[in-house]
Amino acid sequence: MDVVDRLRRDLPPEVVLTDPDVVATYRQDEAEWAEHGTPAAVVRARTAADVQATVRACIVTGTPLVPRGAGTGLSGGANALDGCVVLTTERMTAVRQIDAVERLAVVEPGVVNDDLRAAVAEHGLWYPPDPASSPWSTIGGNAATNAGGLCCVKYGVTRDYVLALEVVTGTGELVRLGRRTAKGVAGYDLVGLMVGSEGTLGVITEITVRLRPQRAPQHTVAGYFDSVVDAGRAVALVGATDVVPSALELIDRHCLVAVDAWKHMGLSADANVVLLARTDAPGSIADAEADTLLACFEEAGATWAARSTDEVEAEALFEARRLAYPALERLGPVLTEDVCVPKAALPEMLERIERTAVEFDTLIANVAHAGDGNLHPLLITPAGDEPARARAQLAFDRIIEHALELGGTVTGEHGVGLLKRDGLADELSPAVLAMHGAIKDALDPHRILNPGKVVRLAG
Numbered sequence: 001m002d003v004v005d006r007l008r009r010d011l012p013p014e015v016v017l018t019d020p021d022v023v024a025t026y027r028q029d030e031a032e033w034a035e036h037g038t039p040a041a042v043v044r045a046r047t048a049a050d051v052q053a054t055v056r057a058c059i060v061t062g063t064p065l066v067p068r069g070a071g072t073g074l075s076g077g078a079n080a081l082d083g084c085v086v087l088t089t090e091r092m093t094a095v096r097q098i099d100a101v102e103r104l105a106v107v108e109p110g111v112v113n114d115d116l117r118a119a120v121a122e123h124g125l126w127y128p129p130d131p132a133s134s135p136w137s138t139i140g141g142n143a144a145t146n147a148g149g150l151c152c153v154k155y156g157v158t159r160d161y162v163l164a165l166e167v168v169t170g171t172g173e174l175v176r177l178g179r180r181t182a183k184g185v186a187g188y189d190l191v192g193l194m195v196g197s198e199g200t201l202g203v204i205t206e207i208t209v210r211l212r213p214q215r216a217p218q219h220t221v222a223g224y225f226d227s228v229v230d231a232g233r234a235v236a237l238v239g240a241t242d243v244v245p246s247a248l249e250l251i252d253r254h255c256l257v258a259v260d261a262w263k264h265m266g267l268s269a270d271a272n273v274v275l276l277a278r279t280d281a282p283g284s285i286a287d288a289e290a291d292t293l294l295a296c297f298e299e300a301g302a303t304w305a306a307r308s309t310d311e312v313e314a315e316a317l318f319e320a321r322r323l324a325y326p327a328l329e330r331l332g333p334v335l336t337e338d339v340c341v342p343k344a345a346l347p348e349m350l351e352r353i354e355r356t357a358v359e360f361d362t363l364i365a366n367v368a369h370a371g372d373g374n375l376h377p378l379l380i381t382p383a384g385d386e387p388a389r390a391r392a393q394l395a396f397d398r399i400i401e402h403a404l405e406l407g408g409t410v411t412g413e414h415g416v417g418l419l420k421r422d423g424l425a426d427e428l429s430p431a432v433l434a435m436h437g438a439i440k441d442a443l444d445p446h447r448i449l450n451p452g453k454v455v456r457l458a459g
Helices: 003-010 020-024 048-061 113-121 139-145 190-194 228-239 253-263 283-299 311-329 343-359 386-405 421-427 430-443
Strands: 041-044 065-068 085-088 095-099 104-107 162-169 174-178 202-210 219-225 247-252 273-279 304-307 334-336 363-369 374-380
Touching (some): 020 041, 065 202, 095 113, 104 113, 219 228, 219 283, 219 311, 228 343, 247 253, 253 311, 253 363, 253 374, 283 304, 311 334, 311 374, 343 363, 374 386, 386 421
Parallel strands (some): 041 085
Antiparallel strands (some): 162 174, 162 202, 247 273, 247 363, 363 374
16 A cells, blocks of 8 residues: 555545645745755645554654645755655644633634734744744744744744644654643754754644733834945844844845835835844834944944834834745746844844855855844846856855855754754754764654754664
8 A cells, every 4th residue: 555545544635635746836935946845645634643643653654754835945955855745734724722820822824924913913922033934934843943033133033932842753652742831851852853843844734922011112223224234234243232222134235226116115226235233122222222322333334224213114114024034036946045143243244245245256145143143145047047046056166165264053943944954064064964874763763754854864
């Protein structure tokens, strides 16, 4: 009995999809440069029992299983292999509990990030992690990749908010990890291990997340700069103060022009680089922090800088930041970087990216969660131009080299997936890579869970 027959035996017929046209839509995530294959079937799970039955069918038949959320990932982590089963949790969308006293929510993995934030806001609560894909990405996918976002410079990433998980392991067991209490140090941190494992250690079927009280209204400071290096100096100056902004974002001219061409916002007429900062401190503290941010911008050479007094205008600026990636996609295939460096190294890293663009004759646009040193250089090539694509791949690799030389890491929030496996091997020592392999073999002894992603295993 092959895997499709077994899935049809063990699952309701509407859950198992084999129509080639439908299956084709699940072949890859948003990392269009990453390789992908064609699945034998797609399982649209509705329950943990569906997930468990799917994992067990793959174990028995030796079939690779690729977990998938909304497919918004940018590293190829959800890309299919030929003959695999893609298991999507997009239909597991229940918000099971919101507890205002314990400040937690229990959700299924298919709940969309912004939908969770809206649901908890009705209770006066807030879920901080806010990837740029928050209107579409799911909490399960956010947990699998340890997603970050704009406000993570102050509030941390997904791992900081996951208290407990329900997971189907690579042996087909349904287990609960973690706790609901405010404190707890019993046993190894298996929740922390599972968050960010990109579906290689288990399939998440339920998530308990920590919530915070709704924050104070934000104050925005915007600055225009002639170069990304000057903007990087402003970020380094902010890092040397005692102010921790609730957001500190960089958008370069290439992004501004692309957004203007699409949405006609007029931003590129006045700036080569825009730096956006926010503070959500309470009361008069916010005024003092905003003044400090403004002073840092001016000291770094901003051509114009001001506190925004128009909340609509401020939201429009941040909307331009979120629109940068889809705007650039309109120009051609985009290869997205996700390196992170120490804040003090940000000006140097931005300068090296500019040199890399010249060296490899490649258009590289820059957006960044600048406040925590997390850069997203976006490499754009004309559609069908293979020489340009080859140069861009070399530039991609060179940017990783520069990040590691400056004490950084190959991925700050997108995950390793397929695109960063070689970079991870350069970042980690052989002994640490062997530890990754040992953990993988312990939790996925049949090696069916998202094989080939994150770490290249021998054998």
